[in-house]
Amino acid sequence: MENPVIQIQNLKKSFNHQEVLKGIDLEVNAGEVIGYLGSNGAGKSTTVKILCGVIRDFEGDIRILGHDLRQEDITIKKRIGYIPENAIMYEQLTPLEYLEFTASLYGITPDIARQKSTDLLELFEMKNFRNDRMLHFSKGMKQKIHILSGLLHNPDILFMDEPLNGLDANAVIMVKEMISQLSKEGKTIFYCSHLMDIVERISTRIILLNEGQIIANGAVEILKQQSGSSSLENLFSKLTGQTDSTEKAEKIIHVFEKKNQ
Ligand SMILES: Nc1ncnc2c1ncn2[C@@H]1O[C@H](COP(=O)(O)OP(=O)(O)OP(=O)(O)O)[C@@H](O)[C@H]1O
Numbered sequence: 095m096e097n098p099v100i101q102i103q104n105l106k107k108s109f110n111h112q113e114v115l116k117g118i119d120l121e122v123n124a125g126e127v128i129g130y131l132g133s134n135g136a137g138k139s140t141t142v143k144i145l146c147g148v149i150r151d152f153e154g155d156i157r158i159l160g161h162d163l164r165q166e167d168i169t170i171k172k173r174i175g176y177i178p179e180n181a182i183m184y185e186q187l188t189p190l191e192y193l194e195f196t197a198s199l200y201g202i203t204p205d206i207a208r209q210k211s212t213d214l215l216e217l218f219e220m221k222n223f224r225n226d227r228m229l230h231f232s233k234g235m236k237q238k239i240h241i242l243s244g245l246l247h248n249p250d251i252l253f254m255d256e257p258l259n260g261l262d263a264n265a266v267i268m269v270k271e272m273i274s275q276l277s278k279e280g281k282t283i284f285y286c287s288h289l290m291d292i293v294e295r296i297s298t299r300i301i302l303l304n305e306g307q308i309i310a311n312g313a314v315e316i317l318k319q320q321s322g323s324s325s326l327e328n329l330f331s332k333l334t335g336q337t338d339s340t341e342k343a344e345k346i347i348h349v350f351e352k353k354n355q
Contacts, residue, residue, distance in 0.1 A: 097124045098157075099251055099282050100145065105154035107140055114140050116306040118154070124250075127273060127283040129297030129314075131290075133334050136303040138286040139179055142253050145284070146176040159250060172200065175249035179256045179286075181240050185229045189215055189239050192228065193246060200247035207246075214242045218265070233260035241269065251282045258289060270296055294326040304334050 100122035107115040114137045122128055132138050143149040145156065147167040156163040158170045184192060190211055197207030215224045218238045228236060237260045244252065258266050273283050273296050287293050293300070294314050302310035302317075310317055310333055314326055323329035 098122065099124045099159050100284070101155075101157040102145075103155040105141070105144065105152060105156065107137075107144060107149070107152045114306050115144075115152075118303075118306075118308060120301065120308065120311075122282060122284065124282055125277050125280045125298075127277045127296055127298045128285060129293035129300045130284060130286045130303065131288075131293060131300060131330060132303035137306045138303055139255055141303070142176070142255050142284065142286060143178075146174060146253050147171055148176070148178075172247070173250045175244035175247065175252045177240050177244040177252070177254045177257050179259070183228060183236060183239065183243075185231075185236075186227055188225050188227055189220055189242075190224045192239060193243055196243040197246050202247060210246060211242075214246070218242060218268070234262055234265065237261055238265060249281070251284065252276065253284045255286045256288070257285070258287065258292065266292070290325070290327040290330060300326070302330065302333055309333055 098121045100120065102118050102120040105115055105118040105120075106113065118141065130138050130141065140149065144152050145158065145163070147163065147170065150167075159173055161170050163170060184195070187195065190208075193211035193214070194204065194207045197211065198204070202210070212221075212224070215221050218241075220235065220238055223231070223235065228239065231239075237257070241254075241257060244254070258269060261269065270292065273285070277283055277298070285293070285297065297314060299312060300310065300314055300317055301308055310321075310329070312320075318324070318326070318329055321329050321332055323332055
């Protein structure tokens with residue numbers, strides 16, 4: 095039986111009189127891995143920020159895990175995890191301190207927080223850095239900490255905005271595997287990315303957003319068949335109107351060359 099955990103009706107959002115989301119209708123069931131795709135500026139991050147309660151001013155109705163987002167955002171926040179695209183972290187803290195702090199916000203007891211944080215840091219190959227300040231950590235090291243802090247409280251829905259940014263090949267494989275295992279446990283993953291090959295492999299459903307509207311919604315294989323596309327990348331280009339990329343690249347190079355003469 096279907097069990098919708100995200101229900102969005104006619105979601106609209108404007109910034110400075112520019113309508114960025116133009117009436118999104120969407121239902122997501124428990125256990126789905128949603129690949130939320132779209133060109134730069136399509137409105138993906140805005141959608142995720144609204145669903146996670148970061149942007150509170152929007153039009154339309156949203157229910158998460160059966161709760162109205164406007165009325166019960168704290169109840170919802172306890173049960174979702176959010177890994178933002180450009181998260182700010184307290185870099186003066188060490189990974190262990192940061193994860194324990196995050197855990198305390200979710201009411202996890204200090205003993206359990208210490209154990210969980212230590213285990214997760216070891217699994218993410220960050221054990222040797224657990225007591226170093228994060229100030230000089232590389233992008234990928236910081237991203238690992240963001241991922242862990244989003245997962246620490248065992249959320250039912252995980253929102254991830256470009257979560258693989260900066261991760262090395264081994265970490266990417268591990269996160270992909272983790273997503274598929276979480277989904278098998280019934281967790282729902284809502285995932286924004288431009289990495290088409292990865293999205294194609296891990297998503298159970300693709301939602302394609304174009305200029306604030308959903309223009310495709312379905313399983314990768316079905317969408318590819320329907321549109322006669324050989325890959326998700328090809329489908330993306332077809333539906334978002336970027337089929338002339340070779341010609342465009344030539345024109346861009348031509349402009350550069352002109353300037354140098
Ligand atoms: N706080 C804000 N104030 C004004 N405009 C905003 C704000 N946040 C987003 N926008 C605008 O909303 C539009 C959608 O932005 P959004 O970040 O949701 O796109 P995106 O699909 O996530 O893009 P990308 O793939 O580049 O990350 C863009 O035109 C952006 O400039």
